[in-house]
Amino acid sequence: MNVGEWIFKRAAIYPEGPFLKEEEARSFRNREFNERVNRMAHALTAWGVGKGERVAVLMANASEFLEIFFACAKTGAIMVPVNFRLAVPELAYIFRDCAPRVLVYSADFSSKVAEVKASWPGMPRCFRHGGAAGDDPLLVEAVAPFPVAEPLPREEVTLADPLFIMYTSGTTGDPKGAVLTHGNVLFGSINTVIGCGINRSYKSLVVAPLFHIGALGASALPILYAGGSLVLKGFFNAAEVTGLICREKINYMFAVPVMFQLLTRTEEWEKADFSHIHFFIAGGASMPLPVIRKYQEEKGIFFAQGYGMTETFRLTSLDLEDSIRKAGSVGKEVFHVLLGIVDEQDRDVKPGEAGEIIVKGPNIFAGYWNKPAETKEAMRGGWFHTGDMGRRDEEGFIYIVGRKVEMIISSGENIYPAEVERVIHALPEVREAAVVGMPDRKKGEVVAAFVLLKDGAQLTEEALLAAIRDRIAHFKLPKKIVFVENFPRNSAGKILKKELKERLS
Helix, strand or coil, rough: CCCCCHHHHHHHHCCCCCEEECCCCCCEEEHHHHHHHHHHHHHHCCCCCCCCCEEEHHHHHHEEEHHHHHHHHHHHHEEEEECCCCCHHHHHHHHHHHHHCCCEEEHHHHHHHHHHHHHCCCCCCEEEECCCCCCCCCCCHHHCCCCCCCCCCCCCCCCCCCEEEEEECCCCCEEEEEEHHHHHHHHHHHHHHHCCCCCCEEEECCCCCCCCCEEEEHHHHHHHHCCEEEECCCCCCCHHHHHHHHHHCCCEEEECCHHHHHCCCCCCCCCCCCCCCCEECCCCCCCCCHHHHHEEEEEEEEEEEEEEECCCEEEECHHHHHCCCCCCCCCCCCCCEEEEECCCCCCCCCCCCCCCEEEECCCCCCECCHHHHHHHHHHHHHCEEEEEEEEECCCCCEEEEECCCEEEECCEEECCCCCCCHHHHHCEEEEEEEEEEEEECCEEEEEEEEEEEECCCCCCCCHHHHHHHHCHHHHHHCEEEEEECCCCCCCCECCCHHHHHHHHC
């Protein structure tokens, strides 16, 4: 049973059951949503999208995002959800790498798409979602003529087939496309359903962007697999979200910690009735203990926390009752995951000792798109090497202690120093740059850059930021620039980033 059949089965068994509501604008029951997916599937086939071919999506949260996802699932096409916060050069790299047959984009991102088109003549057939006017045809009008009957795939679509490619930053600066199969999606959803006790009564508020594995893999897919329903929120506004939770009687929501912090600072917080909430689920960064306590003491709400990656869906889960007793832990591995912690020689470390986290299971991705060498290295010995450092206590609870590849997590966004360093290095005045994470109360971490200028060169912090502002996503921009005369180095000449981070404290 491929993932596309989830939608068919929901429509067949519970045709009038609720499926999705997009704020106050529109709502669809299981039968209606399945028909919309079928129209989209027929449209993709008519536009020449065959099994294994890619459909890129640059969209804010909307029903059409999920319609495309499940239409790809039914036909065997591969969806590529793209981070709309990326800069134009980053988008162009991803489009070139995955070579989509079709691109669907929200009208809000028309200018970015136009810039990519101007720089790359190989752009695919494009369709625009929303907006009053534009060069590309409206998606809703293009899809409308197609039938609502179930599509008949030309080739069987199985659990082993790729379903989507989600790009994550690479340690060398180039994004890597993690290929997730139907089977990965199924078992990623099963792990969450089992670990969290999700059932048909769940109504999930989807506020995190669906191009992220956190939103797609925690907010949406497990709920839909279990028979629950979704409410989509296009953009995050803490006051609006608080009101929406109360009006819609939301009982489940995934968000990054900073979002949950912002809810507590709204005027609506004190009077908000959250008695219908089963629990909230936090990811992307560690949840601060004071925030956990505030929700428990003032609203009686517990947090399910855990650890996961783009390549893996959820790997661990911290039970609700342990959220304070084991604060700082990401819990234990979920049911269908084997997790080890190893040293540099891939030997198991002792409890309490730190090592690299390695995992295997049916939820682990199939590999990196167009990157066989990186895939082989990451999957050596039959285990996926996460690059994250962790330890396991005597009770079996896992703690993340660092990141082997020095990744920075800012408000749930993954940032690798190499990709920011590469952009700064390209400036003619710069001899060398080193990027590290700087602690931030709201975002967890932000980017700080140490910059060594060439002899005689002059460059201010403002001028440097202005020069790179359009070359990387806004959330990757350094929040602090420190100009240095030299870098601390080890005997091999490698910059000692630990010492640089200490300068920021």
